[in-house]
Amino acid sequence: MLTERQGNILRIIVREYISQAxxxxxxxxxxxxxxxxxxxxxxxxxxxxxxxxxxxxxxxSGGGIPSDKGYRYYVxxxxxxxxxxxxxxxxxxxxxxxxxxLAEWTRLAAALLARMVSNIAIVTSPKAMASRVKHVExxxxxxxxxxxxxxxxxxxxKQQLLTFDEVVSQEEMNAISxxxxxxxxxxxxxxxxxxxTGLSPVEEQVKSAVVQIMAEEDKRRYEEPYIEGIRHILAQxxxxxxxxxxxxxxxxxxxxxxxxxxxEILTEGGVWVIIGAENHEDxxxxxxxxxxxxxxxxxxxxxxxxxGPRRMPYGRAISSVRYVSSLMSELVAELHTG
Amino acid sequence: MLTERQGNILRIIVREYISQAxxxxxxxxxxxxxxxxxxxxxxxxxxxxxxxxxxxxxxxSGGGIPSDKGYRYYVxxxxxxxxxxxxxxxxxxxxxxxxxxLAEWTRLAAALLARMVSNIAIVTSPKAMASRVKHVExxxxxxxxxxxxxxxxxxxxKQQLLTFDEVVSQEEMNAISxxxxxxxxxxxxxxxxxxxTGLSPVEEQVKSAVVQIMAEEDKRRYEEPYIEGIRHILAQxxxxxxxxxxxxxxxxxxxxxxxxxxxEILTEGGVWVIIGAENHEDxxxxxxxxxxxxxxxxxxxxxxxxxGPRRMPYGRAISSVRYVSSLMSELVAELHTG
DNA sequence: GTTAGCACTCTCGGGTTGCGAGTGCTAATG
DNA sequence: CATTAGCACTCGCAACCCGAGAGTGCTAAC
Numbered sequence: 056m057l058t059e060r061q062g063n064i065l066r067i068i069v070r071e072y073i074s075q076a077x078x079x080x081x082x083x084x085x086x087x088x089x090x091x092x093x094x095x096x097x098x099x100x101x102x103x104x105x106x107x108x109x110x111x112x113x114x115x116s117g118g119g120i121p122s123d124k125g126y127r128y129y130v131x132x133x134x135x136x137x138x139x140x141x142x143x144x145x146x147x148x149x150x151x152x153x154x155x156x157l158a159e160w161t162r163l164a165a166a167l168l169a170r171m172v173s174n175i176a177i178v179t180s181p182k183a184m185a186s187r188v189k190h191v192e193x194x195x196x197x198x199x200x201x202x203x204x205x206x207x208x209x210x211x212x213k214q215q216l217l218t219f220d221e222v223v224s225q226e227e228m229n230a231i232s233x234x235x236x237x238x239x240x241x242x243x244x245x246x247x248x249x250x251x252t253g254l255s256p257v258e259e260q261v262k263s264a265v266v267q268i269m270a271e272e273d274k275r276r277y278e279e280p281y282i283e284g285i286r287h288i289l290a291q292x293x294x295x296x297x298x299x300x301x302x303x304x305x306x307x308x309x310x311x312x313x314x315x316x317x318x319e320i321l322t323e324g325g326v327w328v329i330i331g332a333e334n335h336e337d338x339x340x341x342x343x344x345x346x347x348x349x350x351x352x353x354x355x356x357x358x359x360x361x362x363g364p365r366r367m368p369y370g371r372a373i374s375s376v377r378y379v380s381s382l383m384s385e386l387v388a389e390l391h392t393g
Numbered sequence: 394m395l396t397e398r399q400g401n402i403l404r405i406i407v408r409e410y411i412s413q414a415x416x417x418x419x420x421x422x423x424x425x426x427x428x429x430x431x432x433x434x435x436x437x438x439x440x441x442x443x444x445x446x447x448x449x450x451x452x453x454s455g456g457g458i459p460s461d462k463g464y465r466y467y468v469x470x471x472x473x474x475x476x477x478x479x480x481x482x483x484x485x486x487x488x489x490x491x492x493x494x495l496a497e498w499t500r501l502a503a504a505l506l507a508r509m510v511s512n513i514a515i516v517t518s519p520k521a522m523a524s525r526v527k528h529v530e531x532x533x534x535x536x537x538x539x540x541x542x543x544x545x546x547x548x549x550x551k552q553q554l555l556t557f558d559e560v561v562s563q564e565e566m567n568a569i570s571x572x573x574x575x576x577x578x579x580x581x582x583x584x585x586x587x588x589x590t591g592l593s594p595v596e597e598q599v600k601s602a603v604v605q606i607m608a609e610e611d612k613r614r615y616e617e618p619y620i621e622g623i624r625h626i627l628a629q630x631x632x633x634x635x636x637x638x639x640x641x642x643x644x645x646x647x648x649x650x651x652x653x654x655x656x657e658i659l660t661e662g663g664v665w666v667i668i669g670a671e672n673h674e675d676x677x678x679x680x681x682x683x684x685x686x687x688x689x690x691x692x693x694x695x696x697x698x699x700x701g702p703r704r705m706p707y708g709r710a711i712s713s714v715r716y717v718s719s720l721m722s723e724l725v726a727e728l729h730t731g
Numbered sequence: 732g733t734t735a736g737c738a739c740t741c742t743c744g745g746g747t748t749g750c751g752a753g754t755g756c757t758a759a760t761g
Numbered sequence: 762c763a764t765t766a767g768c769a770c771t772c773g774c775a776a777c778c779c780g781a782g783a784g785t786g787c788t789a790a791c
Contacts, residue, residue: 080753093765098754116754116771155554194528194544197730202548206532210540212550216493216728233567285623286642304624390554392535418784433734436785454740454785 057107060092062132064100065109069121069129073366076292078118123331126343126365130328136374143378150382157181157210160386162281164359164379169284171375174363175307179280181350181357181387183208186272188239188247193217193228193261201228203264209355210390213268219257231258235265244269277358282307293364299341303362306338324348326377331365341365345372349380351391359383394445398430400470402438403447407459407467411704414630416456461669464681464703468666474712481716488720495519495548498724500619502697502717507622509713512701513645517618519688519695519725521546524610526577526585531555531566531599539566541602547693547728551606557595569596573603582607615696620645631702637679641700644676662686664715669703679703683710687718689729697721 085094110119168176190206205213294300346360423432448457506514528544543551632638684698
């Protein structure tokens, strides 16, 4: 529905606006990007673009800025961009530098992503569809106070303090640990709950704690995510004055992001770009997101992405998100196959 | 050096400015707070206060605002305020509601503190002077990949993936876990390092991982802190326009806050109030902090406090910080005595 | 020591103006 | 018929001015 020239002009407008943050006019386009065509022609084409809803004029005279639809067209027309190889190597290197731990990787992914795109990055830690017990361990802290350590698949550690009515020695604890560890091995929460033969009162108490931890773990669809790069968004001109950034902050600090952000992602793979008002969440109507799932398909997954103003370097954001997601998927896969 | 009346006027100015955020003039004082004295007298006294450096006039005519020195006087003259009992009960209740876990408590402390004072709260998790091994556990994930789980005092869990040259069965792992757990019990990192008799190659590898984890743990003086309530500070009028808030964000997101914030706290107990330029860190020259240590004196400690604009409700901040710190200290003490 | 009065200063909001950038339209052009 | 040059017009933005309001410093009187 757009002629090739209209498409080109729209792309120029989007690119220019993304980098300059101020409306772009026909003369500027004609001057800076020498298409063999005068400003008047560009004006005509821009009028069509406005009719079609691809651009908006914030002031009756004065350049146009992309509408959500315009951004959408731009994003669809992007050719897949790749992160330069040397940068890839650097990133991958950093993951191998750091402590070998899932939480550490997740945090690092958020930090790197934020820096790569100069925007807010958000990364949830990976989560299995149904968590399974890998190991159970009890350690006595005081006479009747013990720490339950529960290792789930994907090397996820959970801990909880337990107080017993009776005094239990570390010896007994060890025996219990071994017994329950063997018994519960690779079970889901439901399966653990079903185990009920021949357990002592203390063991019963441990069992119910395990069940509870796993139920909680399975309940929340996504973990509370790591969020990095808030500083970047405060530097963006569209957010310095308005208070829409306040809503955004509240949204980010409120704990139920996972629930709100991710309904549509769940269904399908690939990198999703959500632009402005396409967001269901009010606080995000002024923002765009580039997000994707990562992990082992059907087994364990997490979500990772970038949030910024609509005026976002989509090409770079998409390739960054895709690459970091592939890195994280690899790391998780290594852990999960165990 | 200040007469009683001057002190009163200064206190009024500080209180008024804290709540209104705009310079306060002699007439307003005379009208709103009926001291039996006219605006002219107040003007004279304000002139003295300005000479003494307690207040500053941002514009040659137009009210005065407190200087750092003025705030300092105000803070010193505060009588100790207590959190209302019912609020105390509510807070304490919330700590007992939540999962029994140190990380959870720390996070909760940050969230509550932020809400109580409507400013940024910062809480590091408690840290022992020298960490000690409480328990060692190895779990096989894949043939030659295992997870080392290290439980330190204060129920702090550390984990690390280890790859062995040889295949080690879970049986062997259990034996190793028991042996090393017994051997390293209650040892510090240095002591573990010194243990070197009769260890197999695999055990040696585990040992050096333990040593490394503990060295790292002991090295960093304070953990990376939980930070909550960034949204509050964005709402403050003094931060909406300026870019000093940007510096602040960068500072908060950069990971070495601990190193920079806390040199002076270490020496002494009690709640510290640091006002504006009293901060060594440039990014904080526009801010005030109310911070304190918590934990078990000489054994284990963390830091917790509030950051906000100079124009901060000091009375409330101090009492909040003091109370939350006492709560956290209790919780930590329970764990530590084990 | 305190107060009333007064002239002066300064900020802040609103209105005005000139400039620059950009448009829409029309007529001319290839 | 698409394209272009030219031109009148519109609008935002920054600078400026102005008056009102708030507040001060000073002086003289109490």
